[in-house]
Amino acid sequence: MFVKVTSSGPRRYVQLVEAYRDENGRPKQRTVATLGRLDQLGTELESVIEGLLRVTGRALPEPGEPPAMTFESARALGDVWALTELWNELGFDRLRQTFRRTRHGIDVEALLRVMVINRLCDPDSKLGVLRWLETVSLPGIDANAIEHHQLLRAMDALIEHREAVDGVVSELLRPLLDQDLAVVFYDMTTIRAAGLSQQQDDVRQFGKAKEGIIARQFMLGVVQTADGIPLYHEVFDGNTAEVTTLKPTIEKVIQRFPIRRVIAVADRGLLSTDNLAELQSITLPSGQLLEFILAVPGRRYSDFIELLTPFQQQQCMDAHGEITGELEWEGLRLVVAHNPETAAEQGSQRDRTIAELERNAAEWSGKLDAQDAGQRGRGRKLSDGGARARFYHEVKEAHMARIIKVDLKSELFSYSIDEQALTHARLMDGKLLLVTNVTDLKPEQVIARYKSLADIERGFHILKSEIEIGPVYHRLPDRIRAHAAICFMALILYRVMRQRLHASQSGLSPERALEQLRRIQHHSVTMNTQSVTGISSISQLQMRILSALKVKKPTASKQLPLL
Structure with a gap:
């Protein structure tokens, strides 16, 4: 009525x-x-x-009394709105069809969307996701209807239907790829894992982390394009050698994406004799052999001394700018880049380090000689064994063990400088060595392709910092894989945001853009018996960010009532 x-x-x-x-x-x-x-x-x-x-x-109300007003807590809207719009625009919402035909009675796509967006806005545990939902106005999501066990069931469904999910992700990525030439970058990183229990087929294994310590972890391999778009990821056991992962990973990418030509670019650590043989045996669906560009690790530079000595004498001695050249090595191209400024800086730093170590050695030798002469100094008495151990530790810490040889067998403290090793180190200063079977790229182009690999390192940095993929507290292997898949989807959204912000010359990073959009809030006020909802005013900067992301302005009509 x-x-x-x-x-x-x-x-x-x-x-x-x-x-x-x-x-x-x-x-x-x-x-x-x-x-x-x-x-x-x-x-x-x-x-x-x-x-x-x-x-x-x-x-x-009594005459003159102001109307009774109740203010609900403001909820962040702008950042989750923009990410929801990108999620739908890219085609992630098609996952709804994938899970609609399954036995699950929950909205798996909506729950996955919640967890992915949380990784970009305020990454937290699955219980933390529920607390975060109380602070945001996520379009189409009833925060009070989501429970912790539903998030876990959604993760289980993600892995149970991994093949179908990967198919949807592959389809939405294909329009973003260069179909004529896809330069594929591959690298691995370690992700710390918590817990002491042992599960069947556990991926959490003890291995050497990137920080140089032994820890329980799993390995994450990521493939991306030269434009920074992630294509594929894979979770490996924490003690898996990197060289064994490249071939099967590249083969999966080739099967998934109809690319006519693939140049696999990978970092140091993946170059070995066995791995080179395997790489040269991979054939693309088009019938072409896989092409690759691999960096030579520093520990193997000594294998190329004889090849590089003439190159150094002929081209590098009096060079003032960066030069490139190539040599032949085992039937492959060895591309060399030499930067004189970098070489001078590396050489000077090494000389300073050696001089500092020698000053410490001279100080300890003087103290030992004084003690032998009966002179007593301040502090504890120094022994030859103690001086030898301390000096050896400092040499190892300075990564100078190949040049400064500490005599560990002598009763007296002594060391020597390996002049040949020092000469070889100076020969390698400022150089980058790449092994490739690509024949139609000039050395400068090969170098440029490889240097783009630094972008995937930034992707790992994003996964570990902004998206906070680790440490992982899940114990079941499939839950760990689901967590990695959710973070991978978040990385795709992040990269698309970065591309659009860069193309618009906004000068903003995705983190900064989301921070600004987060200030757009959804409000609810009850005056006497009438409730009023609305959105805070949108600044010009926020409008420019929405325009750069190709996202329309938030409207209250698509919001659920605040709960």
Whole structure:
């Protein structure tokens, strides 16, 4: 029922009207009561209002008293709105069809979307996701209806239907790829894992982390394009050698994406004799051999001394700018880049380090000689064994063990400088060595392709910092894989955001953009008995960010009521 004012000639009447449907379903209205003429009601209308309020248990405010107002806590809207729009635009919402045909009674796509967006806005544990939902106004999501076990069930469904999910992700990525030439970058990193339990087929194994310590971890391999778009990821056991992962990973990428040519670019650590043989045996669906560009690790530079000595003497001695060249090595191209400024800096730093170590050695030798002569100094007495151990430790810490040889077998403290090793180190200063079977790229182009690999390192940095992929507290192997898949989807959204912000010359990183959009908030106010919702004003900077991301302005019409 509702109140309606009707007119009859010059007079206006206040009526109580009821809406209903007749026997044919057509909407109708009927007058329940006529309250009187509008111009004659006066104080009588106030009595009617007061009576209705008493019936409902409410009361009018006293004269002069401000209306009763209740403010709900403001909820962040702009960042989750933009990420939701990108999620749908890229095609991640097609996952709804994938899971609709399954036995799961939950909205798996919506739950995955919640967890992915959380990784970009305020990464937290699955319980933390529920707390985060209480602070945001996520379009289409009823925060109170989500429970912790549903998030875990969604992760299980993700792995159970991994092949179908990968198919959807591959389809949405294909429009972003260069179909004529895809330069594929591959690298691995270690992700710390918590827990002491041991599971069947556990991927958490003890291995050497990137920080140089032994820790429980799993390995994450990521493939991306030269434009920074992630293509594929894989979780490996924490003690897996990197060289064994490249071939199967590249083969999966080739099967998944119809690319005519692939140049695999990988970092140091993946170059070995066995790995080179395996790489040269990979054939693409087009019939072409896989092409690759691999960096030579520093520990193997000594294998190329004989090849590089003539190159150094002929081209590098008097060079003032960066030079490139190539040599032949085992039937492959050895591309060399030499930067004189870098070489001078590395050489000077090494000389300073050696000089500092020799000063320490001379100080300890002097103290030992003084002690042998019967002179007593301040502090504890120094022994030859103690000086030898301390000096050896400092040499190892400075990565100078190949040049400074500490005699560990002598009774007296002594060391020597390996002049040949020092000469070889100076020969390698400022150089980058790449092994490749690509024949139609100039040395400068090969170098440029490889240097783009630094972008995937930034991707790992994003995974570990902004997205906070680790440490991982899940213990089940499939939950760990699901967690990695969720973080991988978040990385795709992050990279698309970065591309669009860069293309618009906004000068903003995705983190900074989301921080600005987070200030767009959803508000709810109740005044007496009426609730009003709205969105905070949007600044020009926020509008420019939305425009750069190709996302329309948030509207209140698509928001659920605040809970």
